Amino acid sequence: MRRLALTLAATVAVIGLSACGKSGGSSGSETAAAPEAAPAAAPEPTDAEKQALLAALPAPYNTGDLAHGKQVFAVCKSCHTIVPGGANMTGPNLYGMFGRKPGMAEGYKYSEVVKAATFTWDAEHLDQWLTSPKTFMPGTKMSFVGVKDAKDRVDLIAYLKVETGYKPQ
Ligand code: HEC
Known part of the structure; x- marks a missing residue:
């Protein structure tokens, strides 16, 4: 569970970099271990x-x-x-x-x-x-x-x- 959340958060963060100007997701990577917190911070x-x-x-x-x-x-x-x-x-x-x-x-x-x-x-x-x-x-x-x-x-x-x-x- 925890690893999945981290992987998802990391991947989404990488995708986010190549995307539009939406930023601010990376600062959430520490809290990404909490399953509730991580997805909410992920950019669309x-x-x-x-x-x-x-x-x-x-x-x-x-x-x-x-x-x-x-x-x-x-x-x-x-x-x-x-x-x-x-x-x-x-x-x-x-x-x-x-x-x-x-x-x-x-x-x-x-x-x-x-x-x-x-x-x-x-x-x-x-x-x-x-x-x-x-x-x-x-x-x-x-x-x-x-x-x-x-x-x-x-x-x-x-x-x-x-x-x-x-x-x-
Ligand atoms: C009337 C309400 C209702 C509708 C409409 C409905 N579902 Fe569900 N769905 C449930 C319930 C309740 C469960 C939990 C089943 C259980 O615990 O037996 C569930 C479980 C699931 C799961 C398993 C999730 C998991 O975490 O394992 C999937 C996938 C799913 N639904 C997909 C869909 C999709 C796609 C549709 C539309 C085509 C749909 N459902 C329509 C009520 C609904």
């Missing part, structure tokens, strides 16, 4: 950086339509935030989810089945989860029917990767 990636991240995703996500993914995400928004340090609502904040185990959002009370899951969130697992959460993980308390269209899921997953601080390996 620019649109150009988001496009670069998108292009670096493995196929088919590199051809994802971010604008459409954002539209698909509208159905998630009543329950989830995706910004750094965003609130847990009915569902957990999703920032930083890729590359970590299910059930890790700070301060969120997950169902037993999600807490017990041992896989790591990646595009493939998320694709199955989003197709039908209750089929993929019987017992989950995510009351959501699923995103049935495969292309909608590609665009949504690409959007989530770009927006939630995913870093290519």
Whole structure:
């Protein structure tokens, strides 16, 4: 957790340097060890950086339509935030989810089945989860029917990767 926060903060800081005039993020690197503090201080990636991240995703996500993914995400928004340090609502904040185990959002009370899951969130697992959460993980308390269209899921997953601080390996 701590290492992830540091890595994220460092990477975002590096991206920030090449970006617009937004600065002031680097002074926060000491406090970056605190999971709540670090993401809040992270500068937003620019649109150009988001496009670069998108292009670096493995196929088919590199051809994802971010604008459409954002539209698909509208159905998630009543329950989830995706910004750094965003609130847990009915569902957990999703920032930083890729590359970590299910059930890790700070301060969120997950169902037993999600807490017990041992896989790591990646595009493939998320694709199955989003197709039908209750089929993929019987017992989950995510009351959501699923995103049935495969292309909608590609665009949504690409959007989530770009927006939630995913870093290519
Ligand atoms: C009606 C509310 C609701 C909607 C709509 C919803 N979710 Fe969820 N989501 C939840 C809840 C509740 C959980 C916690 C599940 C559990 O603990 O069993 C969750 C968990 C998750 C997780 C696991 C997070 C983790 O930290 O392991 C992901 C990923 C996720 N949702 C993505 C989405 C996406 C993407 C959408 C939109 C397509 C969506 N959800 C729509 C309520 C919702």
